[in-house]
Amino acid sequence: MAVCVAADLHVHSALSPCAGDDMRPPAVLLTAERRGVGIIGVVDHNSAGNAGAFLEAARAFAVRVFVGLEVESAEGVHILALFDNAEAAADMDAAVAAHLPGWRNQPDVLGNQILVDAFGNEIGCDDRLLLTATSLTVEQVAAMTRERGGMPIPAHIDRELAGLLPVLGFVPPGVSVEVLEVSRHMSVREARARWPELEELPLIVSSDAHCLDDIGTAVTWVSAPLAAAEIPALEWGRCLAANLLGAGG
Numbered sequence: 001m002a003v004c005v006a007a008d009l010h011v012h013s014a015l016s017p018c019a020g021d022d023m024r025p026p027a028v029l030l031t032a033e034r035r036g037v038g039i040i041g042v043v044d045h046n047s048a049g050n051a052g053a054f055l056e057a058a059r060a061f062a063v064r065v066f067v068g069l070e071v072e073s074a075e076g077v078h079i080l081a082l083f084d085n086a087e088a089a090a091d092m093d094a095a096v097a098a099h100l101p102g103w104r105n106q107p108d109v110l111g112n113q114i115l116v117d118a119f120g121n122e123i124g125c126d127d128r129l130l131l132t133a134t135s136l137t138v139e140q141v142a143a144m145t146r147e148r149g150g151m152p153i154p155a156h157i158d159r160e161l162a163g164l165l166p167v168l169g170f171v172p173p174g175v176s177v178e179v180l181e182v183s184r185h186m187s188v189r190e191a192r193a194r195w196p197e198l199e200e201l202p203l204i205v206s207s208d209a210h211c212l213d214d215i216g217t218a219v220t221w222v223s224a225p226l227a228a229a230e231i232p233a234l235e236w237g238r239c240l241a242a243n244l245l246g247a248g249g
């Protein structure tokens with residue numbers, strides 16, 4: 001048995017306008033499996049509309065799936081909200097929907113927002129403008145995720161566009177998160193050197209895949225027992241943090 005399992009906790013589906021229309025459950029899961037990625041997190045911008053389809057499809061693959069949203073806060077910061085079940089993800093989706101501006105997507109300009117079933121068939125389109133900021137603060141997004149048993153993870157914290165550190169300049173003390181994500185364009189070591197306040201914090205890296213080719217291009221190694229642990233996402237995130245700090249990550 002493998003000692004460690006590769007986790008790519010930031011992968012978009014065809015519901016994200018900026019992601020490929022082929023980012024559907026069978027193709028995404030098959031790609032992850034072939035590349036030896038044992039755990040993925042599937043998120044879309046301000047929506048978890050394809051969460052159920054991915055969880056259902058995952059039963060046919062040797063890939064564990066967390067599902068959820070990549071919420072854009074009022075400050076313009078991206079935060080992953082990952083769950084281990086479709087119900088919690090849908091509940092978070094509904095809560096976030098109440099904080100969207102209520103504009104419509106422009107598919108010709110921004111891209112398609114495709115809803116799919118477990119087999120990858122298109123079952124509809126989301127007409128809402130998803131690629132935009134909500135009226136929720138970073139603190140609120142993290143708290144709402146935790147209330148529903150999910151793990152909140154500030155996404156690509158090093159990135160100029162929508163990354164926590166360039167946008168806010170610091171990790172707000174009121175934000176309760178277990179781990180933070182560095183983009184695939186910077187190593188954990190580089191991030192710690194640039195932002196010394198990250199020294200004590202557990203950091204993960206993910207691909208932020210928008211196309212099949214991106215899947216697994218950046219991964220975090222998770223111990224095999226944790227990879228298989230059947231515990232709620234929030235608890236899993238706590239264990240992941242302990243795992244990373246124990247490993248010096």
Ligand SMILES: [Zn+2]
Pocket residue numbers: 070078155156162
């Ligand atoms: Zn993002």
Ligand SMILES: [Zn+2]
Pocket residue numbers: 010012070155208
């Ligand atoms: Zn993303």
